[in-house]
Amino acid sequence: MIERTLFNADHEGFRDAFRKFCDKEIAPFHEAWEEQGYVDREVWRKAGANGYLCATLPEQYGGSDADKLYSVIQMEELARGGWTGIGYGLHSEIVAPYILHYGTEAQKQHYLPKLASGEMVGAIAMSEPAAGSDLQGIKSTAIKQADGSYLLNGSKTFITNGWHADLVIVVAKTDPAAGAKGTSLVLVERGMKGFETGKRLKKLGLKAQDTSELFFDNVRLTADHILGGPALENRGFVCLMEQLPWERMQIAVTAVSAAQAAIDWTVQYTKDRKVFGQPVAAFQNTRYTLAEMQTEVQVARVFVDKCLELVLQDKLDTATASMAKYWTTDLQCKVMDECLQLHGGYGFMWEYPITRAYADARVQRIYGGTNEIMKEVITRSMGLGAK
Numbered sequence: 523m524i525e526r527t528l529f530n531a532d533h534e535g536f537r538d539a540f541r542k543f544c545d546k547e548i549a550p551f552h553e554a555w556e557e558q559g560y561v562d563r564e565v566w567r568k569a570g571a572n573g574y575l576c577a578t579l580p581e582q583y584g585g586s587d588a589d590k591l592y593s594v595i596q597m598e599e600l601a602r603g604g605w606t607g608i609g610y611g612l613h614s615e616i617v618a619p620y621i622l623h624y625g626t627e628a629q630k631q632h633y634l635p636k637l638a639s640g641e642m643v644g645a646i647a648m649s650e651p652a653a654g655s656d657l658q659g660i661k662s663t664a665i666k667q668a669d670g671s672y673l674l675n676g677s678k679t680f681i682t683n684g685w686h687a688d689l690v691i692v693v694a695k696t697d698p699a700a701g702a703k704g705t706s707l708v709l710v711e712r713g714m715k716g717f718e719t720g721k722r723l724k725k726l727g728l729k730a731q732d733t734s735e736l737f738f739d740n741v742r743l744t745a746d747h748i749l750g751g752p753a754l755e756n757r758g759f760v761c762l763m764e765q766l767p768w769e770r771m772q773i774a775v776t777a778v779s780a781a782q783a784a785i786d787w788t789v790q791y792t793k794d795r796k797v798f799g800q801p802v803a804a805f806q807n808t809r810y811t812l813a814e815m816q817t818e819v820q821v822a823r824v825f826v827d828k829c830l831e832l833v834l835q836d837k838l839d840t841a842t843a844s845m846a847k848y849w850t851t852d853l854q855c856k857v858m859d860e861c862l863q864l865h866g867g868y869g870f871m872w873e874y875p876i877t878r879a880y881a882d883a884r885v886q887r888i889y890g891g892t893n894e895i896m897k898e899v900i901t902r903s904m905g906l907g908a909k
């Protein structure tokens with residue numbers, strides 16, 4: 523196997539500590555959280571208390587000034603264990619960075635320490651019942667009133683952390699006639715009049731993840747609720763586009779780690795399981811299948827690690843990140859399918875991690891921009907964009 527060169531000894535020490543945290547605070551409870559459809563709030567507070575939320579934020583805002591690899595390690599470890607109910611990644615590496623990069627100083631001081639401590643859980647709400655891939659088609663509006671306030675109306679769906687969320691970054695049109703150029707990111711807090719959290723959605727996988735609908739009925743906002751204040755009003759789309767490469771890499775990181783875990787489980791299972799008097803691993807088909815999967819996951823890991831190097835240098839372009847997202851998540855689903863097959867009927871039983879991992883993998887090709895949209899982005903970078 524090619525040795526990974528991304529991480530130093532401090533990173534690996536952090537990995538050990540976070541792994542222990544997962545073993546103690548997540549593993550024993552995850553099955554119960556799947557049953558109830560959400561993780562206990564306590565696991566957010568414990569993560570905050572241990573410095574596992576928003577570690578990459580500057581210390582002045584409650585973070586540890588850590589580099590992004592510390593977050594990568596958390597994503598890898600959560601994916602490796604199959605702890606897909608835990609929404610730390612989206613909270614720490616999508617929601618908090620929007621506020622850090624685009625927020626006013628007052629917004630940063632108000633929200634970031636609370637996100638870092640776990641006092642607040644963050645979500646981002648772009649998708650609507652009639653607009654997912656076509657984000658420009660969103661219907662939610664935040665229209666300025668004569669008194670300078672804004673009224674937010676609309677609904678969102680499929681929102682990760684949506685049921686727990688105390689702070690939601692909502693994508694809304696502040697100038698509907700201007701299309702993408704009339705879009706803003708607005709900050710909505712739990713308890714605001716007119717903001718309701720809908721039901722937790724029943725899903726094929728990610729059963730412990732509180733994916734929800736959100737409803738906004740004349741929620742009154744001030745200019746302070748526009749992310750970045752008046753200066754960034756109508757510039758929400760630009761902010762969304764700038765953050766895409768890192769957001770897509772997060773999905774690729776989890777894809778590779780989950781796929782490697784599935785291979786490891788399957789190697790062990792096929793060594794232990796006897797059929798026709800010999801281990802399943804003794805069949806040539808088993809060994810070749812696993813060899814093929816391991817080869818592809820190795821290739822994926824090297825590519826993803828290279829992309830992460832570029833992320834650290836702020837040089838990763840959106841098309842390359844899209845390649846990583848689409849290719850690794852397609853691979854993840856293929857690996858889950860092959861590994862499940864090698865488990866036979868036990869691979870269809872929920873108590874086996876491969877079964878959950880198979881179900882959890884499927885959405886990776888859909889969210890964060892579907893893999894078809896990834897290919898659109900790649901074609902555009904090749905000068906092949908659709909008319």
Ligand SMILES: Cc1cc2nc3c(=O)[nH]c(=O)nc-3n(C[C@H](O)[C@H](O)[C@H](O)COP(=O)(O)OP(=O)(O)OC[C@H]3O[C@@H](n4cnc5c(N)ncnc54)[C@H](O)[C@@H]3O)c2cc1C
Pocket residue numbers: 646647648649652653654655656679680681682683725728733885888889890891892893894895898
């Ligand atoms: C578990 C889960 C969690 C999610 N979390 C969040 C979240 O936290 N925040 C958030 O805002 N959203 C979230 N989403 C929404 C997710 O980002 C969207 O589901 C996704 O972008 C696809 O949008 P859609 O579901 O409307 O599908 P559609 O856009 O209706 O797509 C349907 C099909 O058409 C294809 N298609 C669409 N346009 C094109 C095109 N131009 N060319 C070729 N094919 C095309 C798609 O690839 C897909 O196969 C989540 C979704 C799920 C399932």
